[in-house]
Amino acid sequence: MTGKTILVADDESHILSVVSLKLRNAGFRVVTARNGREALEAAQHEHPDLIITDYHMPELSGIELCRALKQEPATANIPAIMLTACGYSLEPHDTENSGILCMLSKPFSPRQLLAMVNEVLHVAAA
Amino acid sequence: MRRATFILILCFILLGGGLMALSFAPATELELGPFFRFRPNRIAAMVLFLFAGFVGMAGMLSLSSACRRLTRGLSNVQNLGPLHRLPSPHPTLNPLVNAFNGVIASAEEEVAAARLRVKEIEIQLKVATAERQHAEAIIYSISDAVLVTDPFDEVVLANDSAARTFNFDLSRASRAPIHDVICDSTMISLIREMRKSDSRSGRRIVEHKVQTPSGERIYKVTLSCVAGREDTPAGVVAVLHDMTREKEVAEMKNDFVSNVSHELRTPLASIKAYAEMLIDGEASDDKTRTEFYEVIQNEANRLGRLIDNILNISRIESGLIKINKTPLSLMVLLKEAVEVILPQARQKQIEIVEQIAPAVDQTRADRDMLYESILNLLSNAVKYTPEGGTITVQTVVDESRKKIAARISDTGVGIPPKDLAFVFDKFYRAETNNRMAKGTGLGLSLVKHIIETVHHGRMFVESQVGKGSTFGFELDLVE
The missing domain is CATH 1.10.287.130 (Signal transduction histidine kinase, dimerisation/phosphotransfer (DHp) domain)
Incomplete structure (x- = not known):
């Protein structure tokens, strides 16, 4: 067990399940949310070490969620990885002031995602 | 001429005879009473002089009359027809009349040649007018807006489309300065710049937004210079293609x-x-x-x-x-689709209420396509209904009109009135629904195509924001 908590937010239940399972198997504690609003509340309540969020989500988009978290001192320093099915890279100004460190395009490899998670947490811990 | 010479010679002879008679010294005088004495030579001279005077006077009168007739003839010359010649009023005037008739003949030839040239010019003018009208008709019929200006930036030609685009009166535009015709300062600048650039070989293409009476539209403006005679710039042609759509x-x-x-x-x-x-x-x-x-x-x-x-x-x-229409029961099809969608509905704790009449009424349809349409409508209802909501699937048979309708009502978010008219448009997604669930904006468009294009039925939608929506379709009943 790494003891780290990761918040996973995606409105696609299958993606939410598979990512959660991969992270749990790797020893992480996983909190899930099915839309941006739920994710915001969960982040404020759980203070996760990392957020993995989808870009397109009902209620609040991934970017809006990360920007909202950045506004509050308690959640401002939580790093985030964004999953996107847009098929194109977002411009730097799109992710400005959002705390998003990495982006991963769907379809993605859970192995690659896990490596990215470890990398981000390692950097954050250093 | 001979007669004039004869009269002149006769006059001279008579005058000469008179002078000669005066020069003779008569031997005797004639006495006519106590007071009148006459020398005979003087009487003879007087008679000759009088006769000469009479002949001269008669000649003068004859010539004067001929001159008057000639003057009358000349004054009527402009009214004379072709090949008409002046008659000689007096033999004395024959050379003058002949010479004048020569001048008339020559003038007539020139007039005929001039008339021919006038006719040619008239024909050329008619051809040019017809060509211009033809060109104008082409320009007027073009859906693109066309504006033609001269070197002084005055409008030479504009079509209806240009008048509509820039909101001006076409009948008052001709020969008016461009800045008096249109208010679009950017367009005026573009035309002026093109005219000043004097670029006869190249064209300039720019994208330009125009505020038209029907709202803002985007145009591709193609500007080119028109070369006049001797390659001098004759103006600018601006063609505006509406590329908004x-x-x-x-x-x-x-x-x-x-x-x-x-x-x-x-x-x-x-x-x-x-x-x-x-x-x-x-x-x-x-x-x-x-x-x-x-x-x-x-x-x-x-x-x-x-x-x-x-x-x-x-x-x-x-x-x-490929369409394969067979008689089928809409009720059976609805029940099958409900069974398929049920797991998705249960995930969101949505209840599906079936108000489907027994499967006696038949319609004629392509089974797979109709099934796809029903599934699409049910899937949408699940997508846009919040957890714990209700979806009602209903059939309504109208025996008098021989129609059967399927209605799928939900207690979902509803569709704003401004979006309702467009929900069946391809790619259209209502903004509020976009946030609620993902989609391609293709589903409803496909359903409408299947119902109306393939089955000649009728698609309908009713909705109230916050209360829910009813999507449905109506098909013909078959015996």
Whole structure:
């Protein structure tokens, strides 16, 4: 067990399940949310070490969620990885002031995602 | 001439005779009473002088009369017809009249040649007018706005489309300065710059937004200089092609590709992730592995449906789809679709209420396409209904009109009135619904195509924001 908590937010239940399972198997504690609003509340309540969020989500988009978290001192320093099915890279100004460190395009490899998670947490811990 | 010479010689002879008679000294005088004495030579001279005077006077009178007739003839010359010649009023004047008739003949030839030239010019003018009218007719018939200006920036030609675009009176535009005709300062600058550039070989193409009476529109403006005689610049032709719709379609296509790409990537992401998890042995037990296989299968089916949707719309629109209509029961089809959608509804604790009449009424339809339409409407109802909501599936038979209708009502978010008219448009997604659930904006368009284009039925929608929506269709009943 790494003891780290990761918040996973995606409105696609299958993606939410598979990512959660991969992270749990790797020893992480996983909190899930099915839309941006739920994710915001969960982040404020759980203070996760990392957020993995989808870009397109009902209620609040991934970017809006990360920007909202950045506004509050308690959640401002939580790093985030964004999953996107847009098929194109977002411009730097799109992710400005959002705390998003990495982006991963769907379809993605859970192995690659896990490596990215470890990398981000390692950097954050250093 | 001979007569004039004869009169002149006669006058001279008579005068000479008179002088000679005076020069003779007579031997005797004639006495006529106590007071009158006459010398005979003087009497003879007086008689000769008088006769000479009479002959001269008669000649003068004759000539004077001839001159008057000639003057009258000359004054009437402009009224004379072709090949008319002045008659000689007096033999004395014959050379003058002949010479004058020569001048008239020559003038007549010149007049005839001039008339010929006038006719040629008239024909050329008619041809030029016809060509101009033809060119104007072409320009007027062009849907693009056309503005032609001269070197002084005055409007030479403009068509209806230009008048509509720039909101001016076409009848008052001709020969008016461009800045008095249109208010678009950018357009005026473009025309002036082009005229000053004097670029007779090249064209300039710019994109320009114009505030028209019907709202802002985007135009592709093609400007070119017109060369006049001796290659001097004669003005500028500006052609404005309305590309608002093209831009909208291009934007729709981009959005469509982006949406389709997103929708394709989502199930593909699940398939890839679950397959990798199975390969890596992350599924610890048989139950989990079976779940993973099912996810892969369902997501593969979802991918297939999406591709089918895209292809079906494309085929229906191009008229290439194969339609297989058979008598079928709409009720049976609705029940089958409800069974399929039930797991999705249960995930959101949505109750599906069936008010479906017994399966006696038949309609004639392509089973697969109609089933696809019902499934699409049910899937939308589940998507846009919040957890704990209700979906009612209903059939309504109208025996008098020989129609059967299917109605799928939900207690979902509803559709704002401003969006209601467009929900069946391809790629259209209401903003509020866009946030509620994902979609390509293709489903309802496909359903409408299937119901109305393929089955000649009628599609309908009723909605109230916050209360829910009812989507349905009506088809013909068959005996």
